Amino acid sequence: MANHGGWAGKVLRIDLSTRRISTEDTIEKYKDYLGGTGIGYKVMWDEVPTGTKPFDPANKIVFGVGPLAGTGAPCNGRTAVTTLWPTCWPKPLVASGHMGGHFAAELKYAGFDAIIIEGKADRPVWLRVVDGKAEIKDARHLWGQGIRRTTVDINQQMGPESSVAAIGQSGENLVPMSVVINSYSHSAGGIGGVMGSKNLKAIGVRGTGSVRIAENKEEWEKVVKLHLSLLGSVNQHVVPNSPQPWAEYYSPTRWLGSKGRKWGSAEPNIETGACDPHNLNRIAYRTNNAAFFLGEKAWQYTVRGNGCSSCPIRCHTILKVPSVSSKYGIRAVGQNTCAGLVFGREFFKTFPDGPRGQTAIEACMVGMSLTDDLGIWENYGQMQRDFQQLYYSGAMKNKVGEDEFKGFSWDQYEKGDPTFLFELLPRIANKQGELATALGLGTGYLLERWGISEQDWQQNQKIAYWKMGHPRHHANEDAGQCGVIINTQYNRDSQCHSHVNFTRNGLPIKVQKQLAAEIWGSPDAVDAVAAYSPMNIYKAKMAKWSLLRKELHDSLSLCNWMGPWIASPLKERNYRGENSIESLLYSLATGDKKSRDELDEVAERIFLLHRALTIRDMGTKEMRTEHDTIPDWVFIDPTGKASFTAGTNRMDREDIKLAMDMYYEEMGWDKKSGSPTVAAYQRLRLGEVADGLTNRGLVP
Amino acid sequence: MDVNHIFSRREFILVSGAMVVAVSALEAWGAKEAPLIIMDQAKGLVIADPTKCVGCRRCELACSEFNDGKASPTIARIKVTRNLNFGPTGLYTGQRGQGAWGNGLVIQDVCKQCPHPVPCANACPNDAIVVSPPTNARVVDPNKCIGCKMCQRACPWEMMSFDSDTNKATKCFLCDGKPKCVEACPAEALSYVAWRDLTDKAPPRVAPTSVVSPDKAQTCNNCHKK
Numbered sequence: 001m002a003n004h005g006g007w008a009g010k011v012l013r014i015d016l017s018t019r020r021i022s023t024e025d026t027i028e029k030y031k032d033y034l035g036g037t038g039i040g041y042k043v044m045w046d047e048v049p050t051g052t053k054p055f056d057p058a059n060k061i062v063f064g065v066g067p068l069a070g071t072g073a074p075c076n077g078r079t080a081v082t083t084l085w086p087t088c089w090p091k092p093l094v095a096s097g098h099m100g101g102h103f104a105a106e107l108k109y110a111g112f113d114a115i116i117i118e119g120k121a122d123r124p125v126w127l128r129v130v131d132g133k134a135e136i137k138d139a140r141h142l143w144g145q146g147i148r149r150t151t152v153d154i155n156q157q158m159g160p161e162s163s164v165a166a167i168g169q170s171g172e173n174l175v176p177m178s179v180v181i182n183s184y185s186h187s188a189g190g191i192g193g194v195m196g197s198k199n200l201k202a203i204g205v206r207g208t209g210s211v212r213i214a215e216n217k218e219e220w221e222k223v224v225k226l227h228l229s230l231l232g233s234v235n236q237h238v239v240p241n242s243p244q245p246w247a248e249y250y251s252p253t254r255w256l257g258s259k260g261r262k263w264g265s266a267e268p269n270i271e272t273g274a275c276d277p278h279n280l281n282r283i284a285y286r287t288n289n290a291a292f293f294l295g296e297k298a299w300q301y302t303v304r305g306n307g308c309s310s311c312p313i314r315c316h317t318i319l320k321v322p323s324v325s326s327k328y329g330i331r332a333v334g335q336n337t338c339a340g341l342v343f344g345r346e347f348f349k350t351f352p353d354g355p356r357g358q359t360a361i362e363a364c365m366v367g368m369s370l371t372d373d374l375g376i377w378e379n380y381g382q383m384q385r386d387f388q389q390l391y392y393s394g395a396m397k398n399k400v401g402e403d404e405f406k407g408f409s410w411d412q413y414e415k416g417d418p419t420f421l422f423e424l425l426p427r428i429a430n431k432q433g434e435l436a437t438a439l440g441l442g443t444g445y446l447l448e449r450w451g452i453s454e455q456d457w458q459q460n461q462k463i464a465y466w467k468m469g470h471p472r473h474h475a476n477e478d479a480g481q482c483g484v485i486i487n488t489q490y491n492r493d494s495q496c497h498s499h500v501n502f503t504r505n506g507l508p509i510k511v512q513k514q515l516a517a518e519i520w521g522s523p524d525a526v527d528a529v530a531a532y533s534p535m536n537i538y539k540a541k542m543a544k545w546s547l548l549r550k551e552l553h554d555s556l557s558l559c560n561w562m563g564p565w566i567a568s569p570l571k572e573r574n575y576r577g578e579n580s581i582e583s584l585l586y587s588l589a590t591g592d593k594k595s596r597d598e599l600d601e602v603a604e605r606i607f608l609l610h611r612a613l614t615i616r617d618m619g620t621k622e623m624r625t626e627h628d629t630i631p632d633w634v635f636i637d638p639t640g641k642a643s644f645t646a647g648t649n650r651m652d653r654e655d656i657k658l659a660m661d662m663y664y665e666e667m668g669w670d671k672k673s674g675s676p677t678v679a680a681y682q683r684l685r686l687g688e689v690a691d692g693l694t695n696r697g698l699v700p
Numbered sequence: 701m702d703v704n705h706i707f708s709r710r711e712f713i714l715v716s717g718a719m720v721v722a723v724s725a726l727e728a729w730g731a732k733e734a735p736l737i738i739m740d741q742a743k744g745l746v747i748a749d750p751t752k753c754v755g756c757r758r759c760e761l762a763c764s765e766f767n768d769g770k771a772s773p774t775i776a777r778i779k780v781t782r783n784l785n786f787g788p789t790g791l792y793t794g795q796r797g798q799g800a801w802g803n804g805l806v807i808q809d810v811c812k813q814c815p816h817p818v819p820c821a822n823a824c825p826n827d828a829i830v831v832s833p834p835t836n837a838r839v840v841d842p843n844k845c846i847g848c849k850m851c852q853r854a855c856p857w858e859m860m861s862f863d864s865d866t867n868k869a870t871k872c873f874l875c876d877g878k879p880k881c882v883e884a885c886p887a888e889a890l891s892y893v894a895w896r897d898l899t900d901k902a903p904p905r906v907a908p909t910s911v912v913s914p915d916k917a918q919t920c921n922n923c924h925k926k
Binding site for chain 2: 072183270
């Protein structure tokens with residue numbers, strides 16, 4: 001270990017059943033899997049037997065970070081949490097949730113690359129981790145408390161710098177749709193109930209150590225600055241959203257900073273300004289996700305940007321909305337990003353003052369206040385889409401008993417009154433009543449419980465449901481066939497941004513095509529969004545590359561919500577980014593010199609292990625037909641437009657069959673079954689995995 | 701020792717750019733003659749605007765990585781992490797204070813490069829905290845530091861860091877005039893500014909009526925040269 005930088009060197013293992021605490025050598029045992037989801041899948045493969053259920057003591061939770069977590073590499077704040085996924089339907093399979101904040105860095109400074117949680121405590125406990133030492137503590141006084149009170153309580157015991165990842169009442173009550181949250185607003189979905197099943201209320205981490213950079217510090221500084229120079233705004237949008245004096249282009253991106261747009265609740269106000277990309281001291285002003293998702297009005301409520309350790313892109317926004325204190329009795333200050341910001345708003349179809357008005361913002365504030373304390377997960381907005389569909393179709397009224405149904409203020413709901421959220425959300429966390437219990441199960445199990453066919457959901461583009469209980473996450477609406485392929489591969493929503501962060505980066509299609517030619521071998525790898533051309537091999541190459549970079553980021557601890565960084569805002573570079581930034585950072589930090597291709601190969605090993613786990617636990621090798629499925633709405637255009645015409649995201653069935661063929665071939669898998677061959681496993685030094693699957697008859 | 705540092709007789713000895721003043725006015729106290737450290741004014745210091753801080757800690761990371769080759773907020777000579785969650789008044793304010801859990805405001809703590817007295821330097825039993833050109837920052841000479849942490853106890857702003865790998869104290873040395881933290885801030889919340897010695901300037905809103913007695917004025921002039 002002494003030879004390596006980057007890694008902390010130890011993995012902490014906590015058996016809650018026996019209260020045994022032990023450590024393992026990261027390099028010795030997990031170096032071939034880097035960290036993060038890599039360690040997660042490895043532990044799940046080696047140690048969690050097929051047939052284990054998410055809430056069984058035999059299930060494990062792996063909080064994994066990678067060699068770049070805690071360093072100054074930009075955007076390294078995410079912790080990957082891997083476990084058997086409680087909302088994966090009809091059969092729970094492996095998946096991961098990802099939380100930002102300061103937990104990842106603090107874990108490294110405390111001397112650990114991962115925490116493996118196993119077993120089940122006999123009473124509520126929390127885990128205290130300080131500088132190489134761990135202790136299982138009594139949490140009976142915290143049980144029943146929300147995430148905020150729990151966190152403050154643990155901080156009072158451990159000190160204000162500690163990072164606390166806690167569950168709320170929702171996780172305690174084994175609601176599958178539950179999160180774990182650290183640093184106020186950084187959540188990992190799906191994990192809360194699994195922690196609750198183990199009687200684990202929270203993990204508090206404090207570290208005063210360091211992460212060593214193995215190679216020359218001047219070289220490191222150069223590469224970090226190169227990386228910073230390539231950054232755009234949130235989601236690596238490299239073109240501003242409005243005309244700027246320095247900018248050749250503008251387009252409707254999430255790069256909102258501009259002269260006249262101010263953090264209006266900062267005292268004094270702070271102007272975001274033109275944000276010339278050459279000024280690395282203005283990166284934090286480019287993004288305001290509250291203004292992007294809540295509308296122009298959110299600027300006046302913006303206190304500042306917030307986000308993860310080491311990340312100059314501040315994708316969380318701190319808002320101060322004084323009216324909510326008097327109207328709803330909640331704190332005036334709230335913060336989150338993206339789906340977390342709009343959690344409360346999305347339940348409603350209309351608001352009295354329109355979708356971007358004051359009431360909508362107040363619904364967002366009420367939502368954040370409740371859900372990030374109760375610890376409820378929204379499944380990338382699927383919970384709210386389900387809710388609206390079930391309510392307005394009348395299905396809800398039929399399924400929920402009349403007495404219970406009458407107990408909700410539906411007139412308020414229909415008017416768009418945020419007070420309705422106080423009726424609904426605590427019931428979800430506390431499993432009170434049929435409606436709340438069903439919503440807390442996640443879409444797949446909800447539909448099953450209420451006898452609704454999954455196919456009904458898969459017909460409707462507006463519900464945006466994909467498969468296995470989870471929604472689409474940047475599919476054909478953002479990247480045509482490439483997006484479709486990516487959305488077939490995981491056991492929850494795909495969470496992959498490698499592709500969409502390129503196709504939606506704001507650059508004109510002609511520039512994107514020039515870059516695509518360099519990266520994937522042909523300009524034909526990308527189309528303009530909603531002006532798709534038929535499938536070609538370069539789109540399959542892009543899909544493979546996207547998936548591998550996602551796993552690479554999840555294992556190194558780089559944020560796949562911000563990366564990759566293959567385009568930049570720099571005209572003098574012809575908007576090129578750096579396709580090797582991951583390997584440059586990895587090699588210098590760890591001292592383990594790996595080229596881009598070598599590192600992509602490690603990523604492929606990790607991705608393949610995820611595939612193997614999925615095949616093993618599904619008990620079938622017929623992945624193409626039983627796992628990699630595509631909902632019908634992908635092939636439907638509500639206005640009847642034909643595929644491959646401008647203005648439609650509609651895909652063509654035969655073309656998508658070809659797309660899957662090409663993708664499997666590109667991966668070196670069997671086309672017919674969609675399963676990796678023995679040779680594919682062996683090529684990535686997963687011979688033992690291949691043996692295990694061969695014994696079960698699960699290789700083609 | 702008199703806290704007001706009234707020096708009537710002195711001799712100046714230049715040591716590593718610092719002036720060590722041997723004070724011999726203490727016979728009445730029966731103390732043996734001990735040097736009192738007065739340092740050349742630092743040429744600048746880092747100042748911070750909390751309203752702009754976005755809490756990313758890139759300043760702490762740049763400080764420790766680019767200077768020490770390791771990422772370590774604990775040894776960083778700018779301190780943000782400790783105020784990040786609950787603010788300087790501490791976590792008993794819960795959600796009513798500052799920081800990400802309070803009103804959102806993050807206070808960055810920076811070394812004041814104290815003019816004089818210089819509490820860390822005064823406290824060092826080994827005179828390891830010295831003035832270092834070109835910035836005249838007060839820096840820890842690692843060859844002299846014995847790792848006793850007395851400086852950590854002395855700094856009223858808690859700006860001394862301790863590196864447990866090297867067993868030495870460390871403090872802001874202004875990166876020889878190009879502070880890494882200032883360069884690293886993505887929100888322009890930090891600046892490196894020149895110290896301006898206003899000792900002899902008249903306050904703008906007050907008639908300059910304060911009178912310094914001639915012998916005291918002479919003492920001042922020894923350091924604050926006209």
